[in-house]
Amino acid sequence: MAAWSDLTVDVLGHITSFLPVPDHYRFGAVCKNWRSISKQKRHPPAPQLPWLVLEDDKETRNRKFYSLSEAKHYSLDIPELHGRYICGSSHGWLFAVDLNITGILINPFTRECYELPPFPDFSEYTYTNVTTLYDCEPWTFEEMQTIIVWKAILSHDPKERSDFTAMILFGEKNKPAFWRPGDSSWTVIHGLDYSMDDILYFKENFYVVGANSLLSVVDFQCKPKLVEVGIEIPGEIGVQGGIQKYLIDFNGHMLLLERLGHLEENGKTITDGFIVIELKLEQNCYSIWNDINGYALFLGRNACMHVDTCRLPKCKKNGIYFTHQTEFVTPVEFGFYDLGVFDMTNKTTGTFYSVEVFFPQVDSPVWITPNPW
Structure with a gap:
């Protein structure tokens, strides 16, 4: 031998x-x-299940991660992430914002990093405006860094293509803006005046869904703008009771997920379930899905992803794993720990992570697929 x-x-x-x-x-x-x-x-x-990116350890400043498949924590010393808020995850890379409200794009497993230009104007989040609007104390920089960028994703893995595009939702109405390597600034995309909930790179195009469930595509020709696709979803299906919408590329199908929930007396938002809707772009129509073919979905500030439970049986079949998304209008003293998994088969919501272990005050947990090469 x-x-x-x-x-x-x-x-x-x-x-x-x-x-x-x-x-x-x-x-x-x-x-x-x-x-x-x-x-x-x-x-x-x-192949593996996604990990959760958690907050900094207050003593060591190491970034904490949670492996779902092992039910185990890891503490990694990544100086570039010290004190930074994670506002996005895509292709194994993280978008992180520091106390100066500047951002980086980093692969936490290889430490490769891109410095991002200053974010577009966010003057609506000045101390005076936010304090007056929500009748609260002046915002600290720690709080400001969590509300400037709502979500960020990539078109491609930067290790695979150097001409990738980064897209963010920022500001009071989550306006989209994009950046490409070599650009000195972000380009804001105009065209629609309502608030956006999520972004998706799907079949060579970026799509954005509004809080009103309307889908738009980013038109990069001439002056970039948003153009509504035109698929109308009746309010009784996807709007009423919804607290957040997500877009996901599910094996070549575009899915819109409506997160349903309620606000408890103590100020905590609790997820009750999800509605899964396929948006058929070519037919300009939609259909409701009652299951997700045995897969599991992972939603949050990450680029939403799916895994085959036949290959990775340690996660729930037809399960929708979700993390909380920090709402700056929710009282901080109540915490933000609406994490769980929704079983589409029996329509119940359960837990996959103990809130006693993770009780964040500022940072939101974000899913990431480790990309260590």
Whole structure:
């Protein structure tokens, strides 16, 4: 029987394809040769469930992560994330905002990083405006950094394509704006005056859904603008009782998810369930889905994602995993911990994470698929 040190590169590479991310790193720590193999893109880790990006540890300043498949926490020293608020996740990269309200795009597992230009004008969030509007004390920088950018996603993995596009929703009405490497500033997209809930890159186009369930596509020709697609969803299906809308590319189908919930007396928003709607762009119509074909969905400030529970059986079949999204109009003293999983089969909502372990006051947990190569 051959010694481990004598195994060929092909055999070792095949072994790494069965390893989850933590074991992938342990494999690379054995010796220089194994480390070289672990970094090869042709030998990526095995398919895995998303991780949760949590807040900083107050003592060590390490960023905390939670592996859903292992039900285990990891604490990683990532200086670039110290004191930064996470407002987006896409292709294994994080968008993070610091106390000066400037942002970076970073892969937390490789530490590769892009400095982002200053965000577009957010004068509606001056101390005076917010304090007057919501009858509250003046905002601190810690609070300001959580409300400037609502969500951020990428068109492509920057490791795969250098001509990727970053898209954000920012400001009081979550206006869209985009940036590409080499640009000195963000370009704000105009055209519609209502508030936006989510963004999606789908079949070479960016789409935005409004709080009113109307879908729009970003037209980049000449002066970038939003153009309504025209699919109308009756209010009794997707608007009433909704607290947030999400868009997801589900194996080539565009899905709109309506998050239903209520506000309790203590100020906490509680999720009651979801409505899943397929938007058929070519037919200009929609249909309601009663299940998601055995998959699991992961929603939040991340680019929404799905996994096949046949390949990853440690998550709930037909389950919709969701995280809370910090609402700056909700009293901070009540916390924000509306995390859970909705079972589409029996229409019940359960937990996957203990609120006693994670009781955030500012930061929102964000899903990420580890991308360590």
